[in-house]
Amino acid sequence: MAVREIVTVGAPVLRERAREVTTTQLGSAPVQELIDDLIDTMRAASGAGLAANQVGELLRIAVIEVRGTNARYPYKPPIPLTVIVNPAIEPLDDELFEINEGCLSVPGVRGVVPRNVRVRVRYRDRDGAEHSVVRRGLTTGTFQHEVDHLDGVLFTDRVGDPSALTSWEHFERHDRAAFEARARALVARVGS
Numbered sequence: 001m002a003v004r005e006i007v008t009v010g011a012p013v014l015r016e017r018a019r020e021v022t023t024t025q026l027g028s029a030p031v032q033e034l035i036d037d038l039i040d041t042m043r044a045a046s047g048a049g050l051a052a053n054q055v056g057e058l059l060r061i062a063v064i065e066v067r068g069t070n071a072r073y074p075y076k077p078p079i080p081l082t083v084i085v086n087p088a089i090e091p092l093d094d095e096l097f098e099i100n101e102g103c104l105s106v107p108g109v110r111g112v113v114p115r116n117v118r119v120r121v122r123y124r125d126r127d128g129a130e131h132s133v134v135r136r137g138l139t140t141g142t143f144q145h146e147v148d149h150l151d152g153v154l155f156t157d158r159v160g161d162p163s164a165l166t167s168w169e170h171f172e173r174h175d176r177a178a179f180e181a182r183a184r185a186l187v188a189r190v191g192s
Contacts (some may be wrong), residue, residue, distance in 0.1 A: 001033070001036040001037060001039075002037050002040060002041075003037070003040050003041050003044045003151075003164060004037050004040075004041045004055040004056075004114075004121050005040075005055065005056075005057065006041065006045060006054050006055060006104050006105060007053075007054060007056055007105060007165065008105050008107060009105055009106045009154065009156070010098075010105065011056075011105075012053075013053050013056050013058060014054070014149070014152065014154060015152045016053065016058055016062045016152050017058075017150070017151050017152045018051070018052060018053050018057075018058045018059055018061075018149075018150040018151075018152075019058055019059055019060065019087050020060055020088055021044055021059050021060055021061060021124075022179060023128055023129065025059070026124065026126070026128055029034065030060065031061070032126065034052060034055075034057055034059070034061065035061060035063065035083055036149050037055065037140045038050050038051075038052060038055065038061065038062070039063050039065075039081065040044065040061045040081075041055060042063055042065065043065070044086050045104050046072045047070075047072075047104050048064065048065070048066050048073050048076060048079070048142050049060065049062055049064040049065070049142050049143075049145060049146040050063055050065060050104065050146070050148035051150050052144050052150070053149055053150065054104060054105050054149060056183075057114060057134070057173050058087060060150045061083070061084070061148035061150075062083075062084050062087065062149065062150060063081065063082070063083050063084075063146070064079055064081075064082045064084065064142055064146060064155075065079055065080065065082065066078050066079040066140070066142065067080040072102075075138070075180040075183045075184065076138050076139075076142070076181075076183075077137065077138060077139060077187055078179060079080070079139055079142065082091060082125075083126040084121070084123040084125075084143070084146070084147075085123055085124040085125065085126065085128075085152070086123060086124055087121060087123035087145075087147050088119075088121070088122045088123070088147075089116075089119050089120070089121055089122075089143060089147050090119060090120045090122070091116040091118070091119055091133075091146060092116075092118040092119060092120060092134065093116075093117070093118055093119065095116070095117040096113055096115065096116060096117065097112040097114070097115055097116075097117050097137075097138075097141075097182075097186055098112045098160075098182075099112070099113050099115050099138065099141040099183075100112055100113075100115075100116075100171065100175060100176075101113045101145060101155045102168065102171075103145070103151075103154065103155050105154070106155065106156060107158070107167055108121065108167055108168050109166070109167065109168075110165070110166050110168060110171040110175075111155060111156060111159035111162075111164065111165045111166070112160060112161065112164055113141070113155050113158045113159055113160070114158070114160060115140055115141040115144050115145075116137070116140055116144065117136065117137065117145065117186070117190055118134065118136050118140065118190065119134070119140045119143065120132060120134050120135075120145075121133050121134075121135055121143050136190045137139055137186050137187045137189075137191055137192045138187060139185065139191045145169050151158045151170050152166070
Protein backbone atom coordinates (compact mmCIF):
# COMPACT_ATOMS: atom_id res chain seq x y z
CA MET A 1 0.00 0.00 0.00
CA ALA A 2 1.23 3.45 -0.89
CA VAL A 3 0.19 7.03 -1.38
CA ARG A 4 0.46 7.79 -5.08
CA GLU A 5 0.86 11.11 -6.85
CA ILE A 6 -2.48 12.58 -7.95
CA VAL A 7 -2.35 13.79 -11.54
CA THR A 8 -3.79 17.23 -12.19
CA VAL A 9 -5.79 18.98 -14.87
CA GLY A 10 -3.99 18.99 -18.19
CA ALA A 11 -2.78 15.39 -17.86
CA PRO A 12 -4.20 13.43 -20.84
CA VAL A 13 -5.12 10.43 -18.65
CA LEU A 14 -7.85 12.54 -17.01
CA ARG A 15 -9.59 12.94 -20.37
CA GLU A 16 -9.66 9.27 -21.35
CA ARG A 17 -12.44 6.80 -20.61
CA ALA A 18 -11.14 4.12 -18.28
CA ARG A 19 -11.31 0.47 -19.39
CA GLU A 20 -13.70 -2.08 -17.90
CA VAL A 21 -12.08 -4.41 -15.37
CA THR A 22 -12.42 -8.13 -16.02
CA THR A 23 -13.07 -10.60 -13.22
CA THR A 24 -9.57 -12.01 -13.70
CA GLN A 25 -8.02 -8.54 -13.51
CA LEU A 26 -10.03 -7.65 -10.42
CA GLY A 27 -8.72 -10.68 -8.54
CA SER A 28 -5.11 -10.00 -9.48
CA ALA A 29 -2.54 -8.75 -7.01
CA PRO A 30 -1.72 -5.59 -9.02
CA VAL A 31 -5.37 -4.47 -9.16
CA GLN A 32 -5.96 -5.24 -5.49
CA GLU A 33 -2.82 -3.24 -4.70
CA LEU A 34 -4.14 -0.37 -6.84
CA ILE A 35 -7.36 -0.39 -4.81
CA ASP A 36 -5.38 -0.22 -1.57
CA ASP A 37 -3.27 2.61 -2.99
CA LEU A 38 -6.41 4.52 -4.05
CA ILE A 39 -7.75 4.25 -0.49
CA ASP A 40 -4.45 5.39 1.04
CA THR A 41 -4.09 8.26 -1.45
CA MET A 42 -7.68 9.46 -0.99
CA ARG A 43 -7.32 9.45 2.79
CA ALA A 44 -3.92 11.16 2.73
CA ALA A 45 -5.37 13.95 0.56
CA SER A 46 -8.56 14.26 2.69
CA GLY A 47 -10.66 13.50 -0.38
CA ALA A 48 -14.20 12.14 -0.52
CA GLY A 49 -13.35 9.92 -3.48
CA LEU A 50 -10.64 9.05 -5.95
CA ALA A 51 -10.77 7.42 -9.38
CA ALA A 52 -8.01 5.25 -10.80
CA ASN A 53 -7.22 7.62 -13.65
CA GLN A 54 -6.44 10.30 -11.05
CA VAL A 55 -3.36 8.23 -10.22
CA GLY A 56 -2.62 7.46 -13.87
CA GLU A 57 -4.39 4.08 -14.18
CA LEU A 58 -7.07 3.69 -16.87
CA LEU A 59 -9.21 1.11 -15.08
CA ARG A 60 -12.88 1.65 -14.11
CA ILE A 61 -12.22 1.65 -10.37
CA ALA A 62 -12.92 4.36 -7.81
CA VAL A 63 -13.06 4.58 -4.05
CA ILE A 64 -15.44 6.73 -2.02
CA GLU A 65 -15.48 7.49 1.68
CA VAL A 66 -16.66 10.40 3.79
CA ARG A 67 -15.75 10.29 7.44
CA GLY A 68 -17.26 12.67 9.96
CA THR A 69 -13.77 14.01 10.60
CA ASN A 70 -13.11 15.24 7.04
CA ALA A 71 -12.32 18.93 7.44
CA ARG A 72 -12.74 19.60 3.71
CA TYR A 73 -16.34 18.34 3.71
CA PRO A 74 -17.88 18.67 7.18
CA TYR A 75 -21.33 19.16 5.61
CA LYS A 76 -21.28 15.84 3.72
CA PRO A 77 -23.11 12.91 5.28
CA PRO A 78 -20.84 9.98 6.13
CA ILE A 79 -20.26 7.38 3.43
CA PRO A 80 -18.61 4.12 4.48
CA LEU A 81 -15.60 3.07 2.44
CA THR A 82 -16.99 1.92 -0.90
CA VAL A 83 -14.96 0.46 -3.75
CA ILE A 84 -16.78 0.75 -7.07
CA VAL A 85 -15.63 -1.29 -10.05
CA ASN A 86 -17.21 -0.84 -13.51
CA PRO A 87 -19.87 1.51 -12.08
CA ALA A 88 -22.94 2.71 -13.94
CA ILE A 89 -25.29 5.45 -12.75
CA GLU A 90 -28.97 5.74 -13.59
CA PRO A 91 -30.89 8.89 -12.60
CA LEU A 92 -34.18 7.97 -10.91
CA ASP A 93 -35.93 11.25 -11.73
CA ASP A 94 -35.23 14.68 -13.19
CA GLU A 95 -34.67 16.57 -9.94
CA LEU A 96 -31.30 18.34 -9.81
CA PHE A 97 -29.38 20.04 -7.01
CA GLU A 98 -26.51 22.48 -7.48
CA ILE A 99 -23.48 21.17 -5.63
CA ASN A 100 -20.39 23.26 -5.03
CA GLU A 101 -17.66 20.83 -6.02
CA GLY A 102 -13.91 20.68 -5.95
CA CYS A 103 -11.47 18.02 -7.10
CA LEU A 104 -8.08 16.74 -6.04
CA SER A 105 -7.05 16.83 -9.71
CA VAL A 106 -8.13 20.47 -10.06
CA PRO A 107 -6.46 21.83 -6.93
CA GLY A 108 -7.73 24.98 -5.29
CA VAL A 109 -10.78 25.45 -7.55
CA ARG A 110 -14.50 25.16 -6.75
CA GLY A 111 -17.52 25.32 -9.04
CA VAL A 112 -21.28 24.83 -8.98
CA VAL A 113 -22.38 21.63 -10.74
CA PRO A 114 -25.96 20.42 -11.25
CA ARG A 115 -26.27 16.81 -10.06
CA ASN A 116 -29.16 14.37 -9.91
CA VAL A 117 -30.73 14.15 -6.46
CA ARG A 118 -31.64 10.45 -6.72
CA VAL A 119 -29.62 7.82 -8.59
CA ARG A 120 -29.19 4.07 -8.76
CA VAL A 121 -25.55 2.98 -8.75
CA ARG A 122 -24.64 -0.44 -10.11
CA TYR A 123 -21.11 -1.71 -9.55
CA ARG A 124 -18.94 -4.57 -8.41
CA ASP A 125 -16.99 -4.35 -5.17
CA ARG A 126 -13.32 -5.32 -4.85
CA ASP A 127 -14.31 -8.96 -4.36
CA GLY A 128 -16.41 -8.98 -7.53
CA ALA A 129 -19.81 -9.00 -5.80
CA GLU A 130 -22.51 -7.10 -7.68
CA HIS A 131 -24.32 -4.20 -6.02
CA SER A 132 -27.28 -2.05 -6.99
CA VAL A 133 -27.93 0.76 -4.52
CA VAL A 134 -30.01 3.92 -4.47
CA ARG A 135 -28.21 7.08 -3.37
CA ARG A 136 -29.85 10.39 -2.48
CA GLY A 137 -28.88 13.94 -1.69
CA LEU A 138 -25.27 15.07 -1.49
CA THR A 139 -24.03 11.50 -1.59
CA THR A 140 -25.20 11.19 -5.20
CA GLY A 141 -22.87 14.03 -6.19
CA THR A 142 -19.86 12.15 -4.84
CA PHE A 143 -20.72 9.03 -6.84
CA GLN A 144 -21.51 11.03 -10.00
CA HIS A 145 -18.23 12.95 -9.67
CA GLU A 146 -16.14 9.77 -9.48
CA VAL A 147 -17.95 8.04 -12.35
CA ASP A 148 -17.42 11.20 -14.41
CA HIS A 149 -13.67 10.79 -13.81
CA LEU A 150 -13.84 7.25 -15.15
CA ASP A 151 -15.53 8.65 -18.27
CA GLY A 152 -12.81 11.29 -18.76
CA VAL A 153 -15.01 14.16 -17.52
CA LEU A 154 -13.92 16.76 -14.96
CA PHE A 155 -16.35 18.69 -12.78
CA THR A 156 -15.28 21.88 -14.56
CA ASP A 157 -16.91 20.47 -17.72
CA ARG A 158 -20.27 20.41 -15.92
CA VAL A 159 -20.11 23.84 -14.33
CA GLY A 160 -23.15 25.75 -15.53
CA ASP A 161 -21.65 29.22 -15.16
CA PRO A 162 -17.86 29.27 -15.63
CA SER A 163 -17.73 32.82 -14.31
CA ALA A 164 -18.71 31.40 -10.91
CA LEU A 165 -15.56 29.26 -10.61
CA THR A 166 -13.80 30.24 -7.44
CA SER A 167 -10.80 29.40 -5.29
CA TRP A 168 -11.12 27.38 -2.08
CA GLU A 169 -10.25 30.56 -0.17
CA HIS A 170 -13.11 32.54 -1.71
CA PHE A 171 -15.52 29.62 -1.40
CA GLU A 172 -14.73 29.48 2.33
CA ARG A 173 -15.10 33.24 2.70
CA HIS A 174 -18.12 33.97 0.51
CA ASP A 175 -20.07 30.84 -0.43
CA ARG A 176 -19.60 28.03 2.08
CA ALA A 177 -22.20 29.06 4.66
CA ALA A 178 -24.99 29.45 2.08
CA PHE A 179 -24.04 26.21 0.33
CA GLU A 180 -23.92 24.28 3.61
CA ALA A 181 -27.39 25.55 4.55
CA ARG A 182 -28.80 24.41 1.18
CA ALA A 183 -26.98 21.10 1.47
CA ARG A 184 -28.29 20.40 4.97
CA ALA A 185 -31.82 21.25 3.83
CA LEU A 186 -31.46 18.77 0.95
CA VAL A 187 -30.21 16.03 3.26
CA ALA A 188 -33.08 16.71 5.70
CA ARG A 189 -35.58 16.47 2.83
CA VAL A 190 -34.33 13.46 0.85
CA GLY A 191 -31.74 11.82 3.10
CA SER A 192 -28.21 10.93 2.15
